[in-house]
Amino acid sequence: MPNEASSQPMRLSGIVDESIVDGPGLRYVLFTQGCPHRCKGCHNPQTHSFEGGFLFTVEEALKQFDENPLLAGVTLSGGEPFAQAPPLCSVAQGVRGKGKTVITYTGYTFEDLWRRAQDDIWTARLLDLTDLLIDGPYMEELRDLELLFRGSSNQRLLSKKDRENIAAELEKPDKPPL
Template identity: 45%
Template structure:
């Protein structure tokens, strides 16, 4: 069962206007949406789904604060990035700032996709996090629904990680570009020598040296 804790509004108020609290960032990912893209992992999620790939993103405590402008500059600095994907954590808890980032990214010709543990119906309801509709308005693609371990899909051509999740294509231009796979992984070696693993490890058994 997916756990859902209390509203994190008080902690979110610690994020200054114009900033995002993120867990991580990577360029040139090909397993988090169509084409080659930047990925932003926001910090904070209430669900704590069993089998979650990013348990380090659950806490709402301040991790890395970055301005919208600095993050946009980072995304645009790599010409291979065709778009940007928001993941986490739960992107919609920081919807107002992400909506502004998405809006600016699209003026530079990038496409925007987001994952969310909410359903689309919840995001369109009166109980949605603040700014949810503004972020939805900027998205080309949304994958909704929490990860449910008992419904996991281990397939090299599945776009989602569990059967309850859905792909919503808001921009018809991407109907024929749904080619990434949820059961693939990338390992990025960062400048400081650390490794960032993204994608979904599926049934592969990995060991850290």
């Protein structure tokens, strides 16, 4: 599976070699091209089209990442990273293999991704490789400039442990009505 994913190019809208605003520490940021959410007020509307941007390989991304030993990790942003999960899994695996962290922004809620991951190995794998998930669509009416790494108050910072706790609740059988 990793070889198949690493041979697929990614469609990106941009790359930031060094960012201090897209997660903790110095981060390498890949902005994916293509987003089904098209949130009103999105700060990256140029990423919405699945046709725009440019092609970039996993190998190129990991080579650029390796050029800066000060990087704390990679941030996968968008667009919608889960729309390109196979090659991003290979990037995330390469970064994690170097002892660095992976942050993934998504317009989906974790609950939606968890359900999708039951039938989609790539969604499941990218969730597993993600150290910090920032979930939920941007909602202009909930905009809050005081939030850490988020644009609106419905978005959550979810660690692996947070996601495990939510998944445990989702896995519980429905309770019969009283």
